[in-house]
Amino acid sequence: MNSIPQLILNDGNAIPAIGFGTWPLDDQQAEAAVRQALASGYRLIDTASRYGNEKGVGLGLAASDVPRKDIVLTTKLRGSDQGYDQTLRGFDASVKRLGLDYVDLYLIHWPLPARGLFPDSWKAMVRLRDEGRIRSIGVSNFQPAHIRQLIDETGVTPAVNQIELHPDFAQSELRDFHKLHGIVTEAWSPLGRGEALGNAVVAGIAEKHRRMPAQVILRWEVQLGIVPIPKSANPARIAANRDVFDFTLDADDMAALAGLDRGHRLGGDPDIYEEF
Ligand code: A2P
Numbered sequence: 338m339n340s341i342p343q344l345i346l347n348d349g350n351a352i353p354a355i356g357f358g359t360w361p362l363d364d365q366q367a368e369a370a371v372r373q374a375l376a377s378g379y380r381l382i383d384t385a386s387r388y389g390n391e392k393g394v395g396l397g398l399a400a401s402d403v404p405r406k407d408i409v410l411t412t413k414l415r416g417s418d419q420g421y422d423q424t425l426r427g428f429d430a431s432v433k434r435l436g437l438d439y440v441d442l443y444l445i446h447w448p449l450p451a452r453g454l455f456p457d458s459w460k461a462m463v464r465l466r467d468e469g470r471i472r473s474i475g476v477s478n479f480q481p482a483h484i485r486q487l488i489d490e491t492g493v494t495p496a497v498n499q500i501e502l503h504p505d506f507a508q509s510e511l512r513d514f515h516k517l518h519g520i521v522t523e524a525w526s527p528l529g530r531g532e533a534l535g536n537a538v539v540a541g542i543a544e545k546h547r548r549m550p551a552q553v554i555l556r557w558e559v560q561l562g563i564v565p566i567p568k569s570a571n572p573a574r575i576a577a578n579r580d581v582f583d584f585t586l587d588a589d590d591m592a593a594l595a596g597l598d599r600g601h602r603l604g605g606d607p608d609i610y611e612e613f
Contacts, residue, residue, distance in 0.1 A: 338377075338378050338580075339378075339580070339582045339583055340378065340582075341353045341354055341355055341378060341379070341380060341579065341582065342354045342582065344521055344562070344564065346473055346496040346497065346521055347494060347496055347518075347519040347520065347521075348473050348496050350441075350472050350473045350496070351409075352381060352409055352442070352473075352497070352521065352564060353379070353380045353381040353409060353564070354559055354564060354582075355379070355381070355555065355559060355564060355565055355566070355567075355578075355579055355581065356379060356381030356382065356383050356409070356411070356523070356564060356565070356566040357370070357371070357374040357379040357381065357382050357383065357566060357567070357568070357575070357579075358383050358525065358566040358567060358568035359371065359382070359383060359384045359388060359390055359394055359568060360384075360385070360388050360390075360525075360568060361388065362388075362390055362393070362568070362570060363389070363390055363393065364389070364390050364392050364393030364396075365393060366390075366393070366570055367384070367388075367390035367393035367394050367397060368393040368394070368396040368397040368400070369397070369570075370397070370568075370569070370570055370575065371393070371394050371397025371398060371401075372397045372400050372401055373572050373575050373576075374397075374575050374579075375397070375398070375401040375403045375408070376401070377572075377575055377576040377579055378579055379575075379579050380403070380407055380408055380409060381408075381409045381411065381564070381566070382394060382397075382398070382408060382409070382410050382411065383411045383412075383499075383523075383566045384410075384411065384412050384413075384435075385412055385413035385415065385444075385446055386412065386413060386414065386415040386418065386427060386430070386431050386434075386446075387413065387415040387416075387446055387612065391412060391431055391434040391435045392434045392435075392436075394410075394435060395434065395435035395436040395437065396436070398410065398435075398436075398437075399436060405437075408441070409441040409442060410435070410437065410440055410441050410442070411440070411441065411442040411443070411444065411499075412431050412435065412440055412443060412444075413443070413444045413445070413446035413477055414427050414428070414443065414444070414445050414446055414458055414462075415427065415446055415612075415613065416446065416447055416449050416452075416611060416612050416613040417613035418430075418458075419445070419449060419452060419454035419455060419457070419458045420454045420457050420458060421457040421458070421460060421461045422461075423458075424457070424458040424461035424462060424465075425461050425464075425465070428440075428443065428461075428462075428465055428470070428471070432470070438470075439469065439470050439471065439472065440470070440471050440472070441471075441472045441473060442471075442472065442473045442474075442475060442496070442497060443462060443465070443466075443471045443473075443474055443475070444474075444475045444476055444477040444497065444499055445458055445459065445462070445475075445476045445477065445479070446477050446478070446612075447477065447478045447605070447607060447610060447611070447612060448476070448478060448479050448480070448483040448607055449611055450483060450607075450608060451609075451611070452611075455476075455483065455486075455487070456486060456487060456490045456491070459474075459476075459487050459490075459491055459493070460490075460491060462474040463491060463493050473496040473497070474493070474495065474496060475495040475496045475497030475498060475499070475520075476495045476497070476498050476499075477498065477499040477500070477523075477525075478498075478499070478500060478501070478605070478607040478610070479495070479498050479500075479607065480511070480607050480608060481511065481514045483607070484498065484514070484518065484520070488518070494518050494519065494520065495520055496520065496521065497520065497521045497522075497523055497564075498511075498515060498520050498521075498522060498523070499522075499523035499524075499525055499566075500522065500523070500524065500525065501524075501525055501526055501602060501603060501604045502522065502524035502525070502526075502527060502558070502563060502565075503524070503526055503527055503528060503529035503532075503533050503554070503603075504529065504533045504536065504539065504554060504557070504594055504597040504598065505529050505532070505533060505597060505598065505599050505601040505603075506529070506598065506599070506600060506601050506602055506603070507595065507597075507598035508522075509595075509598070512561070512563070521562075521564060522562070522563045522564065523563070523564045523565075523566060524558055524563050524564065524565040524566065525566060525604075526603060526604065527554065527555060527558055527563075527565030527566065527567050528551055528554055528555075528567055529554075529603065530603055532603070533550075533554055533597075534550045534551055534554070535550075536550070536597060538593050538594065538596070538597060539553055539554060539594070539597075541593075542586065542590045542593065542594070545590075546584050546586070546590075548584060549577055551567070551574070551577065551578055552577060552578070552580065552581050552584075553586070553590075553594075554594075555567060555578055555581045556581040556584065556585075556586055557586060557590075557591065557594045559581055559582075560585070560586055560591065561591075
């Protein structure tokens with residue numbers, strides 16, 4: 338089993354180049370899947386208060402013999418916990434459910450710009466980071482205007498922005514903005530919820546490299562410096578998805594995959610989407 342390379346965040350902390358996603362697994366499924374993922378070599382595990390599975394994720398971590406210090410555990414602040422005091426409380430509730438005393442990466446799940454509370458949440462997260470309860474702070478589903486507002490109001494740049502990204506929706510403009518600010522791009526639904534797997538271009542490249550379509554897509558993301566966090570509940574697919582560090586896509590493959598972008602968003606539009 339090849340070990341997973343790491344990227345260095347703008348705060349100096351390291352993050353694995355691929356992670357394991359847990360949406361929409363329930364507690365019981367998440368516990369089993371996280372155990373499986375850790376046994377398969379994943380060290381970046383992603384959950385959220387909103388997923389309702391932090392307890393199961395925490396049990397999966399506790400059941401594994403991987404040392405806590407080797408794991409990068411991510412969770413996210415839900416919409417109903419936005420605001421300064423609410424964020425402090427929401428974070429406490431998450432760590433309690435997880436059974437942990439610190440979180441490696443804490444993200445604002447959605448900006449909810451109409452509520453105007455995300456800068457206050459960010460200030461609370463900076464405090465939690467300074468207190469040592471969070472190692473790195475970041476955002477999810479943020480557009481450039483939202484990130485600029487955080488930087489202008491606090492001087493603190495997110496370490497990560499976790500966004501919807503897959504071959505159909507390659508987000509190249511947002512990635513350029515991230516590069517400019519030293520923000521690592523994480524990809525949720527990196528396989529396009531499985532939709533991208535049946536694409537003929539992907540299938541052709543997979544055949545050429547004798548790999549699975551999912552591995553080709555995840556490798557494309559890794560080669561672009563994006564951190565994909567594929568979800569699977571299937572042990573064989575969990576293992577296969579992290580096994581993308583012993584082959585390389587050539588320039589033609591990369592160009593063909595880039596050509597699949599149709600700007601096709603599957604999830605909510607961050608400028609208007611609200612979930613609590
Ligand atoms: P399953 O849990 O049965 O493996 P995304 O991470 O883009 O949201 O995609 C997740 C979906 O893709 C899930 O339905 C998952 O189903 C499926 N999936 C994950 N890995 C693979 C794979 N290697 N091959 C085929 N389907 C996969």
